[in-house]
Amino acid sequence: MTGQFTASFPAYPGTSQVAVTTPGTTNWRYMGSIGQVTSLIYSFACPGGCLDSTWTVMVSPSYRDQSFNPGDLVRITRGGHQVWKGKLDEARPSPSGWSFTATGDGARANDFVAYYTGTWPTGQPDDAINQAIGRGLPWDNPGVGSPSGIWLGQGVDPAAQKIGDLLNLVCTRGALTWYVNSQPGGTLGSTLSVFALPTAVNRLFVCTQPIPRTLGGYINTLFIRYQTAADSTNAGGSINPATFATTSVQNASSAGVHGVIEDFLDLTDAGVLTLSGAQAVGNKILQIYQAASFSDPFVLNYGQLLTTGGQPIDPGTDQAGTVAQVIATDYAYGGSVTPQFPITFPVGKYQWDDFGQVAMAWPFQSLDQSMSGLLAMENTVLAPITTATS
Numbered sequence: 479m480t481g482q483f484t485a486s487f488p489a490y491p492g493t494s495q496v497a498v499t500t501p502g503t504t505n506w507r508y509m510g511s512i513g514q515v516t517s518l519i520y521s522f523a524c525p526g527g528c529l530d531s532t533w534t535v536m537v538s539p540s541y542r543d544q545s546f547n548p549g550d551l552v553r554i555t556r557g558g559h560q561v562w563k564g565k566l567d568e569a570r571p572s573p574s575g576w577s578f579t580a581t582g583d584g585a586r587a588n589d590f591v592a593y594y595t596g597t598w599p600t601g602q603p604d605d606a607i608n609q610a611i612g613r614g615l616p617w618d619n620p621g622v623g624s625p626s627g628i629w630l631g632q633g634v635d636p637a638a639q640k641i642g643d644l645l646n647l648v649c650t651r652g653a654l655t656w657y658v659n660s661q662p663g664g665t666l667g668s669t670l671s672v673f674a675l676p677t678a679v680n681r682l683f684v685c686t687q688p689i690p691r692t693l694g695g696y697i698n699t700l701f702i703r704y705q706t707a708a709d710s711t712n713a714g715g716s717i718n719p720a721t722f723a724t725t726s727v728q729n730a731s732s733a734g735v736h737g738v739i740e741d742f743l744d745l746t747d748a749g750v751l752t753l754s755g756a757q758a759v760g761n762k763i764l765q766i767y768q769a770a771s772f773s774d775p776f777v778l779n780y781g782q783l784l785t786t787g788g789q790p791i792d793p794g795t796d797q798a799g800t801v802a803q804v805i806a807t808d809y810a811y812g813g814s815v816t817p818q819f820p821i822t823f824p825v826g827k828y829q830w831d832d833f834g835q836v837a838m839a840w841p842f843q844s845l846d847q848s849m850s851g852l853l854a855m856e857n858t859v860l861a862p863i864t865t866a867t868s
Contacts, residue, residue, distance in 0.1 A: 494518060494556040494794055494832050496533055496578075498545045498566060506553070507545050513537035513575065520554055520562045520582075521829035524798035524842060525646060527584020527658030527668065528562050529827070535578065539571030551616075552580045556794050561830075563660035563668055565616075583616050583668040584658040587642030590615045592634065599630035603644050607670065610641050617658055618667045625672055627652020645672070655824075655842075657799050675842075676824050681791070681802040682784040683776050683839065689806060689821075690774045697741045698732035700764065701725075704745040704756040722746060725753055727760035775829075775838035776804070783837060793837035798828040802839065 496515055497506040509515050513535040520531035531554065537543075546569045554562035564582040571577075581589075590613065592606040607619050622628075629651040634644065645656045653675050660668040707721045728738075743763070745756055783793045786803075804821040826842030 494520075494554050494561065494830075496531075496552065496554050498550045498552050500547075501549065501551055509533070509535050509545065509578075512543050512545060516575075516833055518554075518832035519829060520832075521827065522562075522582070522798040523584065523827045524657050524825065525649065525655045526582075526587070526642070526798070528564050528582025528660050529585050530582055531562060531564060531578075531580045533578050534575045536575040539573065539576065542569075542571075542576075546576060546578075556792070559661070559795055561661060561795050561797070563616075583660050585642075586615060586617075587645065587658075588640050590641045591637040592639050592641050592644040593637040595636070598633040602630060603648050606636075606644055607641060615641065616668055618669045620669065620671070622670070622672045625652075625654065625674075627654050627674065628672070648672075655799075659797075659799075661795075661797065676799070676801045677822075679786055679801050679803045679822055681796075681800045681825070682786060682788070682805055683778060683802045684782040684784065684805045684807070685776060686782070686807055687777065689772060689776070689804070691772055696732065696736050696739050698729040698736065698764065699738050699740040700727050700743050700760040701740065702727065702743045702745060702756050702760045704751045705749060706751075708750050723753070725756055725760075727757050727764060729764045772823075772841050775827075775840045776802075778837040778839060780835070794830045794832060796828060796830075796837065798825050798842075800825045800828075 496509040496518065498509065499506045516534050516536060518531070518533040521529040523529045531552065546566075548566055548568045550566040552562075552564045552566050553560055562582065564580045565586065567579040567581060569576045569578050590610040592603070593609055594602065594605040595609070596602075596605055604619065604622050607615075607617070607622065611617055611619060628648050630648060631651075632647060634647070639647075649655055649672065654672055655675055656670065656672045658668045658670050701724060703722060703724045705720055706723050707718075709720050710718045712718055733739075743760060745751060745759060751759075778793055780793065781790050783791045783796060785791060801822060801824050806821070824842035825839050827840040829838045831837070
């Protein structure tokens, strides 16, 4: 193939199409008009939205088209349906053609800082988001407002963090998440929404292969150090230092099955706590903690992604943020102390391989469910020490 050969290449049946345009224009040009497009993969994440995409255009590495310029807008369509939207990165030539990567609109939250001009938390997070949109963030924001559970207790300096970090922060304590939907159904463009973690099943995954799980350190006993009294000053002017104590909690059913496995939790920076208050924190962690979780993606071919009514869904048109129920067939699974069936979870990441015609879906983790992650997170929930008690 010569560098000047740019005839149109017909798409294979059942494949997605990549088009690009210069920002500020609507002159979309399909990559298939330049050369054969192969190895197309695009993915989504929740929280987030369109994550990334890769593909190869089979033309000579000595040929460069104006559509290869980084910063161009990218959209991927499938049967007239827009399924992915983002921005083109720098292309790389190779003997097999030009390799492309693109950053999705959801991941663009990491390109803009959360700058605001008001007083925290007035108008947040909408103020920071709308100002970023004004500077070029390609989102539509109907208005986050103040949904139930939004957390604005941790003040942030203007421009001290990225938009994605701000949204993750305000969703921390209220079982919320956020998503930028680039598919039809909302306003024109990539539409932001903040919402409670979904629980209603709207997808069925038919799994004909074993479902591997990972044991992330089976902690079932916590020793907790906490403050029983703060520093104080007596009548003579001398300081009475703070006092501390240590207690413990245990998941008895887990310890009975797996034996005692211990860890340590330091709550001394959370201010004065009662014995029952410290133990309540430890028990909450042990209740949330899931030692066994799914580590590998669920692999889905045609006919294995269904609606709850059993109708097949084109896996090339789906995305993250759905709620799946697993139909496991022909092998054993489970083994937890208190197994819960059926297996359901929100989809945290979704990827479609257009070349291999296979989808992969990863379960959503609403928080870091490793024990170390939960121990660290608990200190964002408890009120920090601000002044000494006299």
